[in-house]
Amino acid sequence: MDPTRDAILAALDTVVLPDGGTLVARDLVRALVIDGHSVRFVIETQSAEVAKSYGTVRAQAERVVAAVPGVQSVAVALTTHTAPKPAPSLKIGRHPTPQEGRQPVPGVTNLIAIGSGKGGVGKSTVAANLAVALARRGLRVGLLDADIYGPSQPKMMGVDKRPASPDGKRILPPEAHGVRMISIGLMLKADEAVIWRGPMLMGALQQLLTQVEWGRLDVLLVDMPPGTGDIQLTLCTKFDVRGAIVVSTPQDVALLDARKALRAFETLKTPILGLIENMSTFICPQCGHEEHIFGDGGVRREADKQGLPFLGELPLSLEVRLAGDGGVPVAATDSPVAQAYGRIADQVIASL
Numbered sequence: 001m002d003p004t005r006d007a008i009l010a011a012l013d014t015v016v017l018p019d020g021g022t023l024v025a026r027d028l029v030r031a032l033v034i035d036g037h038s039v040r041f042v043i044e045t046q047s048a049e050v051a052k053s054y055g056t057v058r059a060q061a062e063r064v065v066a067a068v069p070g071v072q073s074v075a076v077a078l079t080t081h082t083a084p085k086p087a088p089s090l091k092i093g094r095h096p097t098p099q100e101g102r103q104p105v106p107g108v109t110n111l112i113a114i115g116s117g118k119g120g121v122g123k124s125t126v127a128a129n130l131a132v133a134l135a136r137r138g139l140r141v142g143l144l145d146a147d148i149y150g151p152s153q154p155k156m157m158g159v160d161k162r163p164a165s166p167d168g169k170r171i172l173p174p175e176a177h178g179v180r181m182i183s184i185g186l187m188l189k190a191d192e193a194v195i196w197r198g199p200m201l202m203g204a205l206q207q208l209l210t211q212v213e214w215g216r217l218d219v220l221l222v223d224m225p226p227g228t229g230d231i232q233l234t235l236c237t238k239f240d241v242r243g244a245i246v247v248s249t250p251q252d253v254a255l256l257d258a259r260k261a262l263r264a265f266e267t268l269k270t271p272i273l274g275l276i277e278n279m280s281t282f283i284c285p286q287c288g289h290e291e292h293i294f295g296d297g298g299v300r301r302e303a304d305k306q307g308l309p310f311l312g313e314l315p316l317s318l319e320v321r322l323a324g325d326g327g328v329p330v331a332a333t334d335s336p337v338a339q340a341y342g343r344i345a346d347q348v349i350a351s352l
């Protein structure tokens, strides 16, 4: 059995520090990654002096984690959070570095874009839940929130800490619900607006893909901004994208825009892995009555018409919205919607 994040944190909570408190109570554990039976994390101290007195803490942390059932190897790094190495936010956003042709993202086997034509159809919700569902199927999964103007993944995945950057260059992605994730939203102060033009956006995306220490991933999902713009262009022309998934509601206006997104991916020579229908049907929690608020089966028909795979449908449900707002995606629960996400994850795995 693979060790769980909770079990690791419980073990680390027993490590008492020379200056009081425990590693967990003092919030010094960063970049905890559980990769099967291997566990790695960083202990971040406030200063070099403190770090010096933490040698035994590091050894003890390694010992208690190694004793957690299922753990076979442990790697612990001790770093110092000092002023000359600021949070990576200061370094994100720049003009792109010139590069020849499409490049792979180091360590990533399948880079998948999650797009939509129209905003608000639930693309970010689907990206977060699909990432969790794939991780629950045993894949090593990453999630990159490239919706630079409206990042929502930190909230949906329940992550609000700035990622660690031990050397000021590499960024260690936090892990939530079994998924390593990064978002431009984690690099910014709350309410800080991003007023960047095309080249800056392209540079920021390039940084998030190449400076983040993803490790080995089977799948990296990229939550794209809605529509067809600079981010789509950069991702699909500069990186080896395995394929795109397009999310739409069955409503005609959403389908109209979804068609534009499909055409844009085709023009950029990005294969379409399939379409997902979100907000398909609403089942009244009081009386059980089923209502097709945004129409019935429109996305499946569209996929059939275009000869593309239909990956599945997801209901409009209060539970989904509350889970997203609460930082625990519904796919991490035992609800029937989580099972629907599991089925879509199976389809995605089969398409790779």
Ligand SMILES: Nc1ncnc2c1ncn2[C@@H]1O[C@H](COP(=O)(O)OP(=O)(O)OP(=O)(O)O)[C@@H](O)[C@H]1O
Pocket: 116, 118, 119, 120, 121, 122, 123, 124, 125, 126, 147, 150, 152, 225, 226, 278, 279, 314, 315, 316, 317, 318, 320, 321, 322, 324, 325
């Ligand atoms: N199936 C669903 N049932 C209920 N609420 C949903 C569902 N899918 C998404 N939502 C809610 O709809 C809102 C918009 O969803 P989301 O942010 O995922 O859309 P988006 O397409 O990524 O939007 P944007 O254009 O801003 O990127 C959120 O409040 C989310 O919780």
